[in-house]
Amino acid sequence: MATLSIADMQAKTGEEIAVSEWILVDQAMIDAFAETTMDRQFIHIDPVKARMTPFGGTIAHGFLTLSLLSAMMEQSDMPTPEGVKMAVNYGFNKMRFLTPVPSGSRVRGRFKLAELDEKRPGQLQQTLEATVEIEGGAKPALIAEWITQIFV
Template sequence: MRIFSNSAELIAATGSEIGASDWHLIDQRRIDMFAETTGDHQWIHIDPDQARQGPYGATIAHGYLTLAMGPVLCGEIYRIDNVSRAVNYGLDRVRFLSPVIVGSELAARVTFDKVESIGPREVAVYSTVSFETKGGDRPACVASTIGRYYFK
């Protein structure tokens, strides 16, 4: 895990890959809980019998479930200390490039694309988060994220 203590350290990391998370199992229970939470009960996610006959031979995770794994996965990659608050400012671009089939293991890689000083104690961190499945030949999801951090 990389730990950043101030804006200068973040700025120095611009353009570099920060690291990768551990692998996390995406099992049917997690998919079902996400379906229940969001109300998205499409058969490709929650009906293993029907999904066996579908295009992937099994159920797949919701794209937004993959994206929602960002906080836990990124939390294993880096931490920013000495902040009074951190704000998820939003996303510039998200692409779902390949399915996350039930039973897959998911990890993320983070690159800090740009770190911008907003004020004396505030920075905006523009990152690319690439969500990968173990053994996959391309990312499941690539997201351009923006975080704002307010230092004490």
């Protein structure tokens, strides 16, 4: 992971700055997420019933796919501004689930720097255009504008 000056990071605005490794979303991960969140809808956890739906089998929770963004960023080649002490999630401007993620699929994140602004001395706000791709899929699983507060 490269460390760049704030000015060099800002110069990358509009560019794709990171791509993650592929992550397997298997039934065990989906089941664990269902238990953790208490979202046990059958399309996620019952392969027999889920086969009778238009999905043809179980699918990951949309929020599971969204929550994997943190892991995707962590395992990517994402550059960081010099002197980062910590970074925290701030939220999303936009987020859409476009395609369900079937159990057994692999997903990865692609990140484009939309903005990096100094909000106050020692605090930056970064907005990333995040796309979660499904391996072999025609459309992404989700797209989002993800905001992070970075403290330097």
